[in-house]
Amino acid sequence: NAGVTQTPKFQVLKTGQSMTLQCAQDMNHEYMSWYRQDPGMGLRLIHYSVGAGITDQGEVPNGYNVSRSTTEDFPLRLLSAAPSQTSVYFCASSALAGGTDTQYFGPGTRLTVL
C-alpha cells in the first residue's frame, strides 16, 4: 500500500493564481481531511469529508474548496492564492471519523505564495 500520497511536494504561486493540491489514499478509508500547519499553530482543519459526495468545513475553510467524487481522491483547490495561504498542507485519511480513529497523514505539500 502507498498509504496517503500528496502532490506536488513543493509549489510556488503568485498572488491571485489558482491551483489544486492532490491527495489520494489506497486504504479504502471513508474519512479524509485537509490540514494546514503553520509555525507555532499546530494543525488546523480546513475541510473534511465523511465519504464520497459529502464534504464539510473545518476551522479555517475560507479561500479553499474541496470535492470528493471518489473514495480515493480528495483534492484541495485554492481559488485565488494569497500570501496568508503560505503554509504546509497535510492530507489525512481514517477508516472511522478522524476524532475516533487513527489518522494516516500524507507527506505534505509546502506552498509559498508570493
Add this chain to the structure above:
Amino acid sequence: AQSVTQPDIHITVSEGASLELRCNYSYGATPYLFWYVQSPGQGLQLLLKYFSGDTLVQGIKGFEAEFKRSQSSFNLRKPSVHWSDAAEYFCAVAASGGSYIPTFGRGTSLIVHP
C-alpha cells in the same frame, strides 16, 4: 468545544535521559486522546491513543502516556530517549460520541543532545 494545550514549545534532553511531554485538555466528558509524532519534513504518525479502559497506554517506539481525569492531562513519557526521537510531538483531543474533528495542540519540539 474541546481544546488542548501543550505548555512546552521546546524540550531539550540528553540521550538516555527520561522524557515527559505535557498535554492538558479541556472537555466536559471523557475525550478521545492521541499523541502524534512528526519527524522533520514528514507527515504525522500516530504514537498512541486513549479511548477508554486502562489509563496507562502503551504506544510504538517505547512511548507511553497516562490519562489523568482529575488533572485533565495526557502526558507522554519515555524512560530513555534516543537521538532518533528528536521530532515534533502533537497531542490531539476529540469529543467522544463520533466526532469528526480532532483538535491538535501547537506541538512540542524535542531536541536530543548526544
